[in-house]
Amino acid sequence: MEVLRAGSGGMLDLPTVYxxxxxxxxxxxxxxxxxxxxxxxxxxxxxxxxxxxxxxxQRARWREFSKAVSAVLESGVSWATPA
Structure with missing residues (x-):
């Protein structure tokens, strides 16, 4: 748990991994x-x-998923709906 916490900069602060x-x-x-x-x-x-x-x-799947999400977020598409 300490390795997860330290490696994630505190983002993964789990009470237990058991x-x-x-x-x-x-x-x-x-x-x-x-x-x-x-x-x-x-x-x-x-x-x-x-x-x-x-x-x-799972690492390969995560890389594919992460790459797809990054492509969408960096595409410049406006996600705001017109009023």
Whole structure:
């Protein structure tokens, strides 16, 4: 959550990511393991091979969508309706 918050300049300040991680795990896109740091057990998540593939596909879709939205916004079309 700290990485999301810092990487987004505070725009993605989520209270928890665990519901999303559990859904991704059930879908076989991430797997978890336990590690120990500073005497505390911590759960770590990593992408599976299917997760890596799904991430690449979603990134490509997002780039296409973002490019289309940017093209519309930069087209100079006036979105105001005449009075």
């Amino acid at each position: 519901p999303a991680l559990h859904r991704l795990e059930r879908a076989g896109l991430v797997k978890n393991s336990w590690s120990e740091a500073a005497g505390r057990r911590r759960r770590a998540y990593e992408l599976t091979a299917a997760g890596v593939k799904a991430l690449a596909e």
